[in-house]
Every structure is written in structure tokens, then in C-alpha cells.
Amino acid sequence: KIFSGNKKKLVFILSANHEESDFILNIMSKCFDKNKLQDYCFILKPHSNTKIPSFILNNKNINIYKGDFYEMLSKADIIIAGGTTATVESLILNKKIILIGNKNEITINPLIDYSKKKVKICYDTDSLIKNVNILSKLKKKNMRGLNKKLMNEYFTKMSKKSFNNFLN
Numbered sequence: 001k002i003f004s005g006n007k008k009k010l011v012f013i014l015s016a017n018h019e020e021s022d023f024i025l026n027i028m029s030k031c032f033d034k035n036k037l038q039d040y041c042f043i044l045k046p047h048s049n050t051k052i053p054s055f056i057l058n059n060k061n062i063n064i065y066k067g068d069f070y071e072m073l074s075k076a077d078i079i080i081a082g083g084t085t086a087t088v089e090s091l092i093l094n095k096k097i098i099l100i101g102n103k104n105e106i107t108i109n110p111l112i113d114y115s116k117k118k119v120k121i122c123y124d125t126d127s128l129i130k131n132v133n134i135l136s137k138l139k140k141k142n143m144r145g146l147n148k149k150l151m152n153e154y155f156t157k158m159s160k161k162s163f164n165n166f167l168n
Contacts, residue, residue, distance in 0.1 A: 002063045003075040007041040008136055011065070011076040014046045015084035021050050023102045024082060028062075029055055030125035037132060045072060045086075078135050080128070091119065092151045096135040098122060 003009060012028055014021040028044075031037050042062045046052055056062050065072050069086075073079065079090040080098045090097050097119045118138060120131035 002041070002043055002065060002067075003072075005041065007039060008077040009043055009075060010037070010040045010078050010080060010132065011043045011045060011072060013079060013081035013084060013086045014044070014050045015082055015086075016047045016049050017082070017084075018050070020082040020100075020102060021047065023104075024080070024100050025053060025056065027100065027125050027128055031129065032059065032061070034125060034129065036129045040132065043072070043076070045069070078132060092147050094118075094145065094147055096138060098128060098131050098135065100128070 012024060014024060028042070031042075038061075043065050044052075044056060044062055045065045052064065056064070070089075073086075073090055073093055073095065076090075076095060078096045078098060079087070080100060081087045081090070082100045082102075087097060087099060095118075099119060099121045101121055101123045103123050118135065120127075120135060122128045122131050
């Protein structure tokens with residue numbers, strides 16, 4: 001139901017880092033104050049440890065997603081997240097990404113190598129809105145399927161032998 005309709009889907013993913021999640025939620029709330037992204041569907045994927053503030057719970061324009069994580073990623077138009085593994089998984093799925101950085105905290109960028117065309121970094125609401133509009137105009141060419149090269153850079157199959165070598 002959340003992913004039906006013609007509006008582009010902005011998925012905000014929160015990590016276990018409370019300061020980072022609070023910062024992202026603050027940026028999200030200011031998007032509504034500025035009323036600049038009303039043509040988009042806001043979807044929030046909170047971490048299980050995240051307390052969801054009342055402005056989210058009381059906002060009928062924000063959908064809290066509780067379904068399958070990879071189904072959500074596959075149907076999202078733009079992923080908005082911080083230093084979380086979900087950002088890496090989104091990049092491997094060739095998604096458009098806005099990485100939220102916090103000027104007041106250390107920002108953890110989990111991305112080794114990325115296209116500056118389809119990954120944007122922002123630190124405030126105005127740059128988020130600007131980057132959502134830029135990424136929305138970007139064609140979906142070469143953004144389907146898995147980026148296997150990148151997946152192999154981040155994830156390695158572990159064998160018993162490699163595990164034993166790790167322990168020694």
C-alpha cells in the first residue's frame with residue numbers, strides 16, 4: 001500500500017546511532033515546515049532501537065515501514081540515510097542515495113567508492129531538498145540489478161579456512 005501511487009518514494013533509514021537518527025528526523029521535520037517536497041511520499045524505516053517522535057506518529061504524510069527491508073529498498077526511488085549498512089546495501093542495489101552528514105558530530109561515510117552523480121551528501125534541509133530534486137531528474141539508466149563488483153568489495157564469502165586464519 002505504501003509503495004502504490006505515482007509519487008516518488010523517499011525512504012529515510014535510521015540507524016542505531018541515536019544522535020544521527022535525531023539529526024535525520026530533525027531534517028525530515030524541517031522539510032514539512034518548508035513544504036517543498038509535498039510531491040513526494042515520505043517513508044521512514046526506523047531502527048528497532050529508535051524512539052519515534054510524536055511529530056512522525058501524528059503526521060499522516062509519513063509512512064512508517066515495517067515490512068521486508070529489501071523489498072522496501074527495491075521499490076524506493078531515493079534512499080536517505082546516514083552511516084549505516086543500509087546505505088551500502090542501497091548502493092549495491094544501484095539506488096539513488098542522499099547521505100546525511102552531521103556538522104555537529106563525526107559523520108561516518110560507509111561508502112568506499114561511489115558515483116557523485118547518483119550519491120549526494122548533505123548537511124541540512126536546504127541541501128536535502130536541492131539534492132532530492134537533482135536526483136529525481138536523473139534517469140534510471142544503469143540503476144537496475146546488483147552492482148556485483150561493489151558487492152564483492154564490501155562482502156567476502158567466509159570459508160572455515162579464512163575464519164581460522166582470522167582467529168590466528
